[in-house]
Amino acid sequence: MQAIYDWAQDLYQRTGINLVFIYEEYERVRFIEGLQNTIWLAIICVILSVVIGVVGAWLQGSHFRILRLVVAGYIQFFRNTPPLVQLLFFYFALGKTLENLGVMPMYDAGGWQQPLIGNFGWAVVSLSFFAGSFNVEIFRSGIEAVPTSTREAAEALGYTRLKSYIYIILPLAFRVSLPALNNNLVNLVKTTTLAYVIAVPEMMYTANQIWSDNVNVPEMMTTLFFVYITLVGVLVWLMHRWERSMRVPGFGQTA
Amino acid sequence: MNARAAIPGIAAPANTDLPVLAPAAARLSKNTTRERQEGAWRLELKAWYGFVLFALLLLAIGVAEAQSGGDSDRSLIATLVRWMPVILWINGNGFVLNLLISFFAMAIGTVGGAALGLGQISIYKPVRVICWSVTQFFRNSPWLVLLFAIMLLFPFEVRILGEIYSIPAWMKATIGFSLPVMANLSEVVRGAVQSIDTGQWESSEALAFSRMQQLWMIILPQCFKRMIPPWMNWYAILTMATPLCSIMGVEEAVNLAQQAMAAEDSRPELLAPFYTFLMLVFFIYCYPIARWTIYLERRYTVKN
Amino acid sequence: MTERLTEKSWTPDQPMVSIKDVHKSFGKLEVLKGITFDVMKGEVICVIGPSGSGKSTLIRCVNALNNIDKGSIKVEGQEVNDPKLDKLELRKKVGMVFQQYNLFPHKTALENVMMAPIHVLKKDKAEVEAHARALVKKVRLEGKESNYPGELSGGQQQRVAIARSLAMDPDVMLFDEVTAALDPETVKEVLFTIRDLAEDGMTCMLVTHEMGFARELANHIYFTDRGVIVEHGPPKSFFKEAKDPRTQEFLSQIL
Numbered sequence: 001m002q003a004i005y006d007w008a009q010d011l012y013q014r015t016g017i018n019l020v021f022i023y024e025e026y027e028r029v030r031f032i033e034g035l036q037n038t039i040w041l042a043i044i045c046v047i048l049s050v051v052i053g054v055v056g057a058w059l060q061g062s063h064f065r066i067l068r069l070v071v072a073g074y075i076q077f078f079r080n081t082p083p084l085v086q087l088l089f090f091y092f093a094l095g096k097t098l099e100n101l102g103v104m105p106m107y108d109a110g111g112w113q114q115p116l117i118g119n120f121g122w123a124v125v126s127l128s129f130f131a132g133s134f135n136v137e138i139f140r141s142g143i144e145a146v147p148t149s150t151r152e153a154a155e156a157l158g159y160t161r162l163k164s165y166i167y168i169i170l171p172l173a174f175r176v177s178l179p180a181l182n183n184n185l186v187n188l189v190k191t192t193t194l195a196y197v198i199a200v201p202e203m204m205y206t207a208n209q210i211w212s213d214n215v216n217v218p219e220m221m222t223t224l225f226f227v228y229i230t231l232v233g234v235l236v237w238l239m240h241r242w243e244r245s246m247r248v249p250g251f252g253q254t255a
Numbered sequence: 256m257n258a259r260a261a262i263p264g265i266a267a268p269a270n271t272d273l274p275v276l277a278p279a280a281a282r283l284s285k286n287t288t289r290e291r292q293e294g295a296w297r298l299e300l301k302a303w304y305g306f307v308l309f310a311l312l313l314l315a316i317g318v319a320e321a322q323s324g325g326d327s328d329r330s331l332i333a334t335l336v337r338w339m340p341v342i343l344w345i346n347g348n349g350f351v352l353n354l355l356i357s358f359f360a361m362a363i364g365t366v367g368g369a370a371l372g373l374g375q376i377s378i379y380k381p382v383r384v385i386c387w388s389v390t391q392f393f394r395n396s397p398w399l400v401l402l403f404a405i406m407l408l409f410p411f412e413v414r415i416l417g418e419i420y421s422i423p424a425w426m427k428a429t430i431g432f433s434l435p436v437m438a439n440l441s442e443v444v445r446g447a448v449q450s451i452d453t454g455q456w457e458s459s460e461a462l463a464f465s466r467m468q469q470l471w472m473i474i475l476p477q478c479f480k481r482m483i484p485p486w487m488n489w490y491a492i493l494t495m496a497t498p499l500c501s502i503m504g505v506e507e508a509v510n511l512a513q514q515a516m517a518a519e520d521s522r523p524e525l526l527a528p529f530y531t532f533l534m535l536v537f538f539i540y541c542y543p544i545a546r547w548t549i550y551l552e553r554r555y556t557v558k559n
Numbered sequence: 560m561t562e563r564l565t566e567k568s569w570t571p572d573q574p575m576v577s578i579k580d581v582h583k584s585f586g587k588l589e590v591l592k593g594i595t596f597d598v599m600k601g602e603v604i605c606v607i608g609p610s611g612s613g614k615s616t617l618i619r620c621v622n623a624l625n626n627i628d629k630g631s632i633k634v635e636g637q638e639v640n641d642p643k644l645d646k647l648e649l650r651k652k653v654g655m656v657f658q659q660y661n662l663f664p665h666k667t668a669l670e671n672v673m674m675a676p677i678h679v680l681k682k683d684k685a686e687v688e689a690h691a692r693a694l695v696k697k698v699r700l701e702g703k704e705s706n707y708p709g710e711l712s713g714g715q716q717q718r719v720a721i722a723r724s725l726a727m728d729p730d731v732m733l734f735d736e737v738t739a740a741l742d743p744e745t746v747k748e749v750l751f752t753i754r755d756l757a758e759d760g761m762t763c764m765l766v767t768h769e770m771g772f773a774r775e776l777a778n779h780i781y782f783t784d785r786g787v788i789v790e791h792g793p794p795k796s797f798f799k800e801a802k803d804p805r806t807q808e809f810l811s812q813i814l
Contacts, residue, residue, distance in 0.1 A: 080300050081534055082495040093526040100523045141283035180287040193397040197502055204399060221404050225396055232395040458661035461622060462675040462727065463650035476665045
């Protein structure tokens with residue numbers, strides 16, 4: 001590892017290309033932390049958004065018209081407004097207001113009070129609701145995609161409702177939903193950069209800090225592009241492999 | 256009669272029409288492939304959102320009034336009304352600037368996207384590879400990163416014929432926005448061209464049309480109609496994304512709203528009304544576009 | 560330059576289309592395994608056979624829509640397989656009509672017929688229009704010139720497609736299963752048109768399933784199966800005295 005650091009230092013001396021986040025430990029730690037936060041943000045948001053999607057899909061089948069309307073309203077609102085405004089709304093309009101009203105639980109972070117849901121928390125909430133709104137429709141379509149005849153066949157074979165869901169309906173629904181879910185995931189990774197505006201130390205923010213301190217904007221920019229494109233590229237590739245291995249021939253594809 | 260009698264469903268078309276695929280799955284699959292192709296979901300704005308937003312605005316104002324104790328010379332509606340011209344159109348900034356950025360970015364993106372899209376189907380491999388790489392690069396980069404890159408790396412003044420012209424921030428933002436739009440439109444164009452039945456290529460080739468003639472006289476005229484709905488969808492998405500440049504100090508609607516709130520001593524009860532107002536404004540602009548897109552698409556599909 | 564010389568040395572007593580030992584594979588699948596026959600000027604030949612026997616591929620090779628791997632195809636003495644061949648020149652001599660008509664949907668019937676002579680042959684517009692109208696009349700579609708393909712029936716579209724190919728004044732016409740996508744009543748219209756063409760002396764190569772038509776009009780019939788010509792002969796002897804068991808089996812299914 002030290003060899004790589006030395007090489008980067010050497011590169012700087014020889015050509016002036018300043019990859020300070022490699023050779024200097026402080027910056028290196030910051031950079032890796034930023035990368036971790038981006039990946040962390042993406043993962044948590046995905047999991048949360050899936051939960052939201054499942055709950056929303058379940059509520060959409062409810063008997064109460066009010067619930068159905070609320071879910072529909074939620075979906076349309078989050079899909080058709082810019083995620084930046086949603087983020088600002090959650091953090092400022094909701095978060096700060098809750099703090100001012102004294103409703104937000106605070107905890108002692110070694111001398112000063114920190115809100116329980118800080119900027120990272122609100123970023124998670126906002127992005128999860130954003131991605132979740134797409135997921136509700138995806139899961140709803142996935143479940144409806146299983147033909148009633150299949151459900152009846154399961155029932156005729158003696159499966160209970162729960163078992164038929166676990167063994168037959170959900171696996172099929174999942175395979176149908178998978179491409180759309182993957183689209184969502186890739187989008188989410190790209191959208192995490194928005195957390196920059198509320199000072200979440202993810203990749204974009206960290207890179208900004210590094211180039212502010214070291215005045216090496218072009219190098220950091222290039223690295224940033226490289227990181228995101230690699231992340232997205234790897235994700236898309238994994239996606240395709242997963243989809244291909246899960247594909248049921250003739251099912252889930254348009255004629 | 257030959258012993259190899261046609262077995263329905265295997266050697267011959269099936270006799271029943273039991274669907275293999277439930278309509279919901281077909282819809283989802285179609286929407287997903289379309290999303291992958293065009294790069295984004297279609298916006299589906301409904302009129303009643305506007306009313307809900309308006310109701311929310313009134314609610315927010317009401318709540319905020321209650322919070323601030325009903326102090327009449329600092330009344331919220333008056334504050335909002337006072338700041339409205341600033342947020343919307345002062346000095347050509349504000350929401351007007353959002354629209355300006357969206358127009359120019361869309362124009363540049365359309366021209367660039369068309370060129371890239373056609374380049375992706377070129378007969379020369381190097382052209383294809385370059386155009387594909389450029390498209391994938393800008394398509395998969397986060398918009399914010401591209402914006403930063405252009406704003407920071409682009410020169411802030413240019414020397415043309417001995418005169419120094421300064422490039423304002425909003426112009427750089429426009430270029431920053433035009434890049435991902437260009438990449439996505441490139442995919443739209445490519446997808447539209449590839450969706451034309453190969454029979455059209457073959458019959459025109461059999462009639463001795465050259466490749467340029469094929470493209471310009473036969474294939475592209477047919478593509479044009481089917482490119483319009485995704486194009487309009489991207490315009491609506493772009494317009495809604497323009498507030499991103501507020502981070503870079505461009506004085507558009509969101510930025511000015513934040514400045515307005517700061518000027519009003521950053522009273523917390525202003526947050527909800529101002530942001531709701533912003534969303535209402537964007538909705539009022541994007542709604543007709545979204546409706547028109549749906550209308551055009553329906554009209555196009557029926558004709559076919 | 561060599562092509563020009565060969566062309567000049569071609570005389571009408573030599574075969575119009577000369578196919579010698581043609582092989583063609585799509586990847587590992589060998590579709591044509593050595594086809595040889597000649598077509599004289601003014602002859603009408605029909606190629607029949609089960610699907611997958613390579614008949615469509617063969618016809619498309621004559622027009623250079625597909626390349627051949629081995630062997631030679633000569634049209635009026637000009638080698639089609641030659642990489643230096645000016646494909647445009649070839650296609651001015653060889654016209655092709657497809658199973659799926661492939662009319663240009665954004666142009667009227669008359670414009671479809673007029674387009675190629677104007678843009679490819681660069682002929683005078685008025686002259687082309689007069690010729691086009693005459694052709695439309697010949698295929699018995701007078702009155703439908705301003706209709707778009709979407710407004711015409713399948714048979715009418717196919718006849719416009721024939722007129723479109725004729726507008727280029729070809730010496731050979733290729734028909735690739737042109738009636739396969741039509742219902743029986745409309746098939747007759749198209750066959751009458753082709754019969755008119757044949758009686759006017761046009762050299763025609765047809766891939767078809769219409770045995771009645773073949774019997775009435777063809778000078779020679781070739782039966783292909785799995786990439787080779789199994790049997791051939793003039794219609795009279797072919798249908799009555801088919802010798803090869805494969806031919807007999809095929810004919811028993813069709814007739």
